Amino acid sequence: MSYLILESVGSVIDTKEFIVYPLCKDGLPDTDAGVEVSELCEEWLESLSYEDDVEFRKVIGAEY
Secondary structure, eight states: OOEEEEGGGTEEEETTTTEEEEBOTTSOBOTTSOEEGGGOOHHHHHHSOHHHHHHHHHHHTTTO
8 A cells, every 4th residue: 555644634545445544553554434525524634734744635636
């Protein structure tokens, strides 16, 4: 899996599949709890830090 860590929301995004996973305490993604980017709620998106938002949009920009 190729992913980007989004620390401000305690998540990672799979940059190939566009699925967001919560980060476990050990720093690994919880692959049983993924959410497709198109299904993310507004509250989650608004919780992204500026830096994470910029990187997140770079990853999904062409797709969404």
